[in-house]
Amino acid sequence: MEYYNNILCVTYAELTEGDDAVITAATLRQNMRRGNIQCARQGKGEGNYALYIYASLPEKYRMRYEEKYGDPKAVLKKQPADIHALADRRAREYYEAFEYELNGVQTRLSRKLIDEYTVNASVLGHLLKRIGELRAYTAALGGGKRSDLWDIIYGESEQMREECGHTLPKNIKRLRDRVNAYKTDGYQSVISGKIGNCNTLKITEEAGRRLVALKRSKVPVLTDRQIFDQFNSEAAERGWKPLRSISGMKAWLSSPQTEPLWHDAVHGELSAHQKYDRRHRTALPQMRDALWYGDGTKLNLYYRDDDGKVRTTSVYEVIDAYSETFLGYCISDTEDYEAQYMAYRMAVQVSGHKPYEIVHDNQGGHKKANSAGMLDKICRLHRTTAPYNGASKTIESVFGRFQQEVLHKDWRFTGQNITARKQTSRPNMEFIEANKDQLYTLEELKAAYVKARTEWNEMKHPATGERRIDMYQTSENPETPTVTTADMIDMFWVTCDRMSTFTSSGIEITVKGRKRQYEVMSAPGVPDTEWRRQHTWQKFVVKYDPYDFSSIRLYWKDKAGDLRFERVAEPYIVIHRAVQEQTEGEALFIRHQQKEAEQSRIERQVAAREIEHSEGVAPEQHGLTSPRLKGVRSDVQRQIDRRTRKYGRAPEELSIGRVTKIVSNIDWRDVEKETAPIDERKVAGKL
DSSP states (O other), X not given: OEEETTEEEEEHHHHHXXXXXSSOHHHHHHHHHHTSSOEEEOOOSTTOXXXXXXXXXXXXXXXXXXXXXXXXXXXXXXXXXXXXXXXXXXXXXXXXXXXXXETTEEEEXXXXXXXXXXXXXXXXXXXXXXXXXXXXXXXXXTOOOOTTHHHHHHHHHHHHHHHHOOOOOSSHHXXXXXXXHHHHHGGGGGSOTTSSOGGGOOSOHHHHHHHHHHHHOOTTOOOHHHHHHHHHHHHHHHTOOOOXXXXXXXXXXXXXXXXXXXXXXXXXXXXHHXXXXXXXXXXXXXXXXXXXXXXEEEEEEEEEOTTSOEEEEEEEEEEETTTTEEEEEEEESSOOHHHHXXXXXXXXXXXXXXXXXXXXXXXXXXXXXXXXXXXXHHOSEEEEOOTTOGGGOHHHHHHHHHHHHTGGGSTTBOOSOTTOOOGGGSOOHHHHHHXXXXXXXXXXXXHHHHHHHHHHHHSXXXXXXSBHHHHXXXXXXXXXXXXXXXXXXXXXXXXXXXXXXXXXXXXXEEETTEEEEEEEEEETTEEOHHHHHHHTTEEEEEEEETTEEEEEEEEEEOXXXXXXXXXXXXXXXXXXXXXXXXXXXXXXXXXXXXXXXXXXXXHHHHHXXXXXXXXTOOGGGGTOOOOOOTTSOHHHHHHHHHHTTXXXXXXXXXXXXXXXXXXXXXXXXXXXXXXXXXXXXXXXXHO
């Protein structure tokens, strides 16, 4: 038997041990579930044991207890008979929930005051009950007022002071006033007048608004001392109580109820948002490729540029949120569209799958990536993180640990963010300057970063203990499709901003200021002449692979604006102009192309003249002559003439006028000369 929180209790061992146990363990648990026996303290934790309120034991168990351990009156002789008064749970609940204003701030009672007020209220409740019992007993005996009533009550109060340690008055008159006050006001009467009394509030609502305004002031900006002095100089005129100390004022300004009113003015609204607004608690993905993060950050290693200056650069990384595996990256001075393109392309190639979701910020080249539709083609869903909210991005945490655990081991480490407070998070600039000739070159930096990424991927994941790369490779996501060649073209081939025209010199595109020419081939190294006849001077939409310029793809737009694939074009064939430098293959190619060009001219002329003759608009049908081709052999012209049927008409079809004209051109001298027959070629030429 012992006191716990001023309540007489018995131990678990006293009740259940021995053959003559007061109560069995099972029966004890059953009575507790039914609420018949109250537990004051559970037997949890090292060195603790369960305690049960003695007064809550049913009578038969109290009798067994007394038979086993003796009459507890010897222990309780100074204790009031009604022990329940000292365990007034409603009093404790009242004081635990009680709130009051302390310098304008809502606060609750301390644990010490809660215990003190609970004991005092319990004793006062018991004293009131004893007064009622004594008066009832006196009335039953037919007596009048008891002159010794308060002497008895005072005596019991002092007895309980020794056992309970209450703080009620030792003076009988003041004790009488406290009991009467308790009878009228209940639990509230026990609370000291210094607590919860609005008259003691030093900072009223109006005064508090003035303090907040002074804290927010920008013209001029005031220190805490200046705010204190300014407020006190105005207090008398405005009817406020002056502040007694700067520390009290600072405590009021820093309270959770007050600081949000001025924090943004002093530290910025973003700081207030991050400090006070609720944050989501999220669970990370449970399978690979469910979520990728993409973000650019400083590559935290110094290097030496071509001028010998110490520099840093940036890197854009794509990571898998499930395994924290680094999938793709691009080292670049700027977080532009090209860096993002290269990083996402590498990530897809490493993964072999499209991710379900991509999360990124809305800075740098992401706007172009969105407008170009690249991210829409890579994943089902992509979204931006809240701006200026690093806590919402898992990749920020990954970058931080990557810096601390891997990059930090390199003496060229630039340190973490400049807001980092640890000295170990900052670089030793004296050492770096002294050894800047030993810094990486840019190419060496890139190689070192690849090595660092590999080390990170092969390190154990903090949650599973598996290597990150193993976690990624052994995981499966049934909703992320495998990437095909067609997918790679659709996702990562870039569309030129403007349409390009296929001319006699092929089709030309400009990428990063460099012009590239292409043409369509019918076979390797053989330009497609037939295709050229039909499509020269047609406009095409061109797509190209920034990783590989060995071919491009030509598309034409239909009336609905949709792209239709036409042909793949290859780099334009270049030959040496000087004969001396030409190879045998080049010379053969030139001769072949000359023949192809002649044939193209023939086909073009034949097709056009057939149309003229069939439609009756040929110059010859009107006594005129079609121009001859320039710069070609005579047999080329004869082939055109033959195919347009100039030689296809029978002699009898010649008009009488033309025959007469031919005969008139023959000289008699030629006729008389037997050795000089008619020159048939001349005649044929005139026909």
